[in-house]
Amino acid sequence: MEKRIILLPGDGIGKEILEAAVKVLHVVEEKFNHRFVYETHAIGGNAIDRFGVPLTDETVNACKNADAVLLGAVGGPKWDNVPADIRPEKGLLKIRKELGLFANLRPIKAFASLLHASPLKEHIIKDSDILIVRELTSGIYFGKPSERRENGKVVVDTLYYERYEIERIVDKAFQFARMRKKKLTSVDKANVLESSRVWREIVNEKSSLYPDVEVEHLLVDAASMKLITNPSQFDVLVTENMFGDILSDEASVLTGSLGMLPSASIRSDQFGLYEPIHGSAPDIAGKGMANPIGMILSAALMLRFSFVMEEEASAIEAAVNETLSDGYHTADLQIENGTKLSTNEITEVITEKL
Amino acid sequence: MEKRIILLPGDGIGKEILEAAVKVLHVVEEKFNHRFVYETHAIGGNAIDRFGVPLTDETVNACKNADAVLLGAVGGPKWDNVPADIRPEKGLLKIRKELGLFANLRPIKAFASLLHASPLKEHIIKDSDILIVRELTSGIYFGKPSERRENGKVVVDTLYYERYEIERIVDKAFQFARMRKKKLTSVDKANVLESSRVWREIVNEKSSLYPDVEVEHLLVDAASMKLITNPSQFDVLVTENMFGDILSDEASVLTGSLGMLPSASIRSDQFGLYEPIHGSAPDIAGKGMANPIGMILSAALMLRFSFVMEEEASAIEAAVNETLSDGYHTADLQIENGTKLSTNEITEVITEKL
Ligand SMILES: CC(C)[C@H](C(=O)O)[C@@H](O)C(=O)O
Ligand SMILES: CC(C)[C@H](C(=O)O)[C@@H](O)C(=O)O
Numbered sequence: 183m184e185k186r187i188i189l190l191p192g193d194g195i196g197k198e199i200l201e202a203a204v205k206v207l208h209v210v211e212e213k214f215n216h217r218f219v220y221e222t223h224a225i226g227g228n229a230i231d232r233f234g235v236p237l238t239d240e241t242v243n244a245c246k247n248a249d250a251v252l253l254g255a256v257g258g259p260k261w262d263n264v265p266a267d268i269r270p271e272k273g274l275l276k277i278r279k280e281l282g283l284f285a286n287l288r289p290i291k292a293f294a295s296l297l298h299a300s301p302l303k304e305h306i307i308k309d310s311d312i313l314i315v316r317e318l319t320s321g322i323y324f325g326k327p328s329e330r331r332e333n334g335k336v337v338v339d340t341l342y343y344e345r346y347e348i349e350r351i352v353d354k355a356f357q358f359a360r361m362r363k364k365k366l367t368s369v370d371k372a373n374v375l376e377s378s379r380v381w382r383e384i385v386n387e388k389s390s391l392y393p394d395v396e397v398e399h400l401l402v403d404a405a406s407m408k409l410i411t412n413p414s415q416f417d418v419l420v421t422e423n424m425f426g427d428i429l430s431d432e433a434s435v436l437t438g439s440l441g442m443l444p445s446a447s448i449r450s451d452q453f454g455l456y457e458p459i460h461g462s463a464p465d466i467a468g469k470g471m472a473n474p475i476g477m478i479l480s481a482a483l484m485l486r487f488s489f490v491m492e493e494e495a496s497a498i499e500a501a502v503n504e505t506l507s508d509g510y511h512t513a514d515l516q517i518e519n520g521t522k523l524s525t526n527e528i529t530e531v532i533t534e535k536l
Numbered sequence: 537m538e539k540r541i542i543l544l545p546g547d548g549i550g551k552e553i554l555e556a557a558v559k560v561l562h563v564v565e566e567k568f569n570h571r572f573v574y575e576t577h578a579i580g581g582n583a584i585d586r587f588g589v590p591l592t593d594e595t596v597n598a599c600k601n602a603d604a605v606l607l608g609a610v611g612g613p614k615w616d617n618v619p620a621d622i623r624p625e626k627g628l629l630k631i632r633k634e635l636g637l638f639a640n641l642r643p644i645k646a647f648a649s650l651l652h653a654s655p656l657k658e659h660i661i662k663d664s665d666i667l668i669v670r671e672l673t674s675g676i677y678f679g680k681p682s683e684r685r686e687n688g689k690v691v692v693d694t695l696y697y698e699r700y701e702i703e704r705i706v707d708k709a710f711q712f713a714r715m716r717k718k719k720l721t722s723v724d725k726a727n728v729l730e731s732s733r734v735w736r737e738i739v740n741e742k743s744s745l746y747p748d749v750e751v752e753h754l755l756v757d758a759a760s761m762k763l764i765t766n767p768s769q770f771d772v773l774v775t776e777n778m779f780g781d782i783l784s785d786e787a788s789v790l791t792g793s794l795g796m797l798p799s800a801s802i803r804s805d806q807f808g809l810y811e812p813i814h815g816s817a818p819d820i821a822g823k824g825m826a827n828p829i830g831m832i833l834s835a836a837l838m839l840r841f842s843f844v845m846e847e848e849a850s851a852i853e854a855a856v857n858e859t860l861s862d863g864y865h866t867a868d869l870q871i872e873n874g875t876k877l878s879t880n881e882i883t884e885v886i887t888e889k890l
Contacts, residue, residue: 257727266730266733269727271727275728301657301660301764301765302655302657302764303657306655322729323728325692329730330730330734334699334734335699336697336698336699337696337697337699337731337734338679338694338730338731340693340694340695341692341693342690342691342692343692344689344690345688345689345690371781373611373623373625374625374629374677375693376620376683376684376692377691377692380684380691402781403781403782403784403785404785406785406786407785407786407789407794410655410764411655411789424725424728425782427756427757428756428760428779428782429760430757431760431761432760432764432786435761440761
C-alpha cells in the first residue's frame with residue numbers, strides 16, 4: 183500500500199528520534215511490501231527561526247494532503263522570550279485545531295521488563311493497562327477571549343465547550359472501551375464546573391448506546407489519586423483537554439519511562455498525527471543519547487490507527503519489547519545489568535529484531 | 537488563653553472525627569491551661585435537610601465571630617440529586633469565600649512508621665516534605681458566569697483572577713518558604729493560559745522581595761509527574777485553585793494515608809478554618825471505624841496558625857506519631873503486625889500519650 187507521511191521533526195531531539203522512527207518504517211516497508219512517501223516540514227521553534235511563525239500554511243496544507251503526520255517535539259529555551267502568540271507550542275496547538283484532531287489517545291502500560299524502573303511499587307502497577315482519551319481541540323485551551331482587562335488588573339481565561347465537541351469525544355471513548363475491557367471512567371469536576379455537569383450528562387446519555395460498557399464517573403481530584411493508588415481500576419479514561427493534559431502526564435509515571443510513551447491524535451476518519459508524549463529535551467539534543475522508543479511506538483500507532491496495518495504495528499511493538507527484555511536501553515533509564523546504547527544503536531537493535 | 541472555636545461536623549464521618557479532635561483539645565486545655573469555648577453549627581447536607589441550603593447566614597456569622605473553625609467533611613449520595621446551586625459542596629465553597637480564606641495549606645509528609653503504606657517506593661518518598669499552598673477563593677471556582685448558552689448548545693466556565701488575589705497568595709507562599717527550606721515552586725500552565733502568564737509575572741516580581749528564596753516555575757503537567765517521580769525536589773509549592781485541588785490530592789499518595797492528612801485555610805490575620813483533606817466517607821459513617829487523625833492533626837494546625845500555640849501543636853503531632861510508631865491504626869490502613877483500633881480507641885491512645 184502507498185501512504186503519504188508528513189514528517190515534522192520540530193526542535194531539540196525531535197530530528198534524531200524521527201530519523202530513528204523512519205529507519206524502522208523503512209524496514210516495515212520492505213518486509214510487508216508497502217511504499218511510504220515522506221515529506222519533511224517545519225513546526226515550532228525552527229519554523230519561528232525560518233518564517234517568523236511556529237506554523238505556516240504550507241505545513242498545514244501539506245498535512246491536509248497526507249495520510250498521516252509524525253511529529254517529534256517542539257520548543258526549547260531558545261524561544262523563551264518570543265511573544266506568547268507565536269511561541270513554539272502555539273504551532274502544536276494550531277496544527278491540532280486546523281487538522282481537527284479532537285481525540286488524543288495515550289496508552290499507558292508498563293513494560294514487563296521495566297517494572298522496576300517505576301517509582302511505584304510493582305504490585306501496584308503490574309496489572310495496569312490504561313487508555314487515556316483526552317479531548318484535544320477545545321476547552322480552556324481554545325476558549326477565546328483569554329485576556330487582560332482593566333489595565334491588567336484582571337485576567338480571564340474561558341473554558342468553552344460545544345455539546346457536539348463533548349459528544350464526539352465521548353463516543354470515541356465508548357468505542358475504544360468496547361474494543362478493550364469495556365469499562366469507561368469519565369473524569370470531570372461536576373461539583374464545581376458547569377461544563378463538567380454537561381460533560382457528565384452527555385456521558386450518561388451516550389451510555390444507553392453502549393449498554394455493554396460499564397461507566398464510572400470520577401472527580402478529577404479523586405482520579406489524580408486513584409491513578410497512583412489503584413491504577414488497575416482503569417480501562418479507558420475519558421476527560422476534557424486540561425484535565426487530560428495533567429492526568430496523562432501523571433499516569434506516565436506508572437511506566438517509569440516517559441521516553442517510551444507514544445500518543446495518537448485522531449479524528450473521525452483515518453487521518454492522524456502521532457507524537458511521543460515527552461518534550462524536545464534541548465539539553466541532550468544532538469548528542470545521540472535520546473530515547474527513540476516513544477517516537478517509534480508512535481509510528482506503530484500510526485500504522486494501527488491510520489493505515490489499519492495491525493500486523494505491522496504489532497511487529498514493531500514486539501521488536502521494542504524484545505529489545506527491552508534483552509536489557510538494551512538508552513541513557514534516560516538506569517538499569518542494573520543492562521546495556522546502555524545510543525539512539526542509533528538501539529534503533530539498529532530494534533530494526534534487526536523486526 | 538480563651539479561644540472561641542466553631543465546630544462544623546458536616547456529614548458522614550464528620551461528626552465522629554470532630555468529636556475525637558475535641559477530646560484531644562480537651563486534654564490540651566487541661567495540660568496547658570487554656571480555655572476553648574465550642575459552638576456547633578450546621579453545614580453541607582445536614583444544613584440542606586434542616587434549612588434547605590448548605591450554609592446559613594447564622595453559621596457564617598458564628599464563624600465570623602470566632603477565633604477559628606474546625607470542619608469535618610460535607611456531602612454524600614443522599615444529596616446527589618439536589619439542584620447544583622445548593623449542593624453540600626456549595627456550602628464549603630461559600631464559607632471559604634465568605635470568610636476570605638484565600639490560602640489553603642496542605643502539608644504533605646510521609647509518616648516515618650508508615651512508609652510501607654505508600655504505593656510509592658520507599659527511596660522515592662523518604663525525604664519528601666512538601667507544603668502545598670493553594671489559592672482557595674478565586675479562579676475557575678468562582679469566576680461567574682458559569683452558564684449554558686444558546687439553548688444548551690454551549691457551556692462556559694470562566695477562570696477569573698484579579699492581580700491582588702494572585703499577589704497575596706504568592707506572598708504567603710514566599711513567607712512559608714522562608715520559614716522552611718527556602719525553595720518555592722510555582723505551578724502554572726503559562727504555555728497555554730493568560731492567567732498563568734500573569735501568575736508567573738507576579739511570582740517573578742515578588743521574588744525580588746524574597747532574595748533568599750529560590751524560585752522555580754513548573755508547568756502543571758510536568759508538576760503532576762515530578763510530584764511522583766521526584767517529590768523531594770519540592771519544598772513549598774504554590775498554585776491556583778483548580779491546579780491546587782488536583783495536585784494536593786495527588787500528592788497525598790506520597791503518604792499512603794489520606795485519612796491522616798490535615799489542611800488549614802487561612803487569610804492575612806490569624807483566623808482560620810481547619811479540616812482533614814479526606815471526604816465524608818458516608819459508607820463507613822456511624823460505624824466507629826473512621827480514622828480521626830486527619831481531623832486531629834487539623835486541630836493541631838489550628839493551634840499553630842490561629843492560636844500561635846506551637847508547643848501545644850507539636851505535642852499533638854508527637855502523640856500521633858508515637859501512636860503510629862507503636863503500630864496502632866484504624867481500618868483504612870493495612871499494617872502487618874499492627875493493632876487495629878476503633879475511632880474511639882485510637883483517640884484514647886493519642887490522648888493518653890499527650
Ligand atoms: C506543549 C503543550 C501546549 C501541550 C499541551 O498542553 O497540550 C503538551 O503539554 C501536550 O500535552 O502535548
Ligand atoms: C468538595 C470540593 C468542592 C472541594 C474542592 O474542590 O475545593 C474539595 O475537593 C477540596 O479540595 O476541598
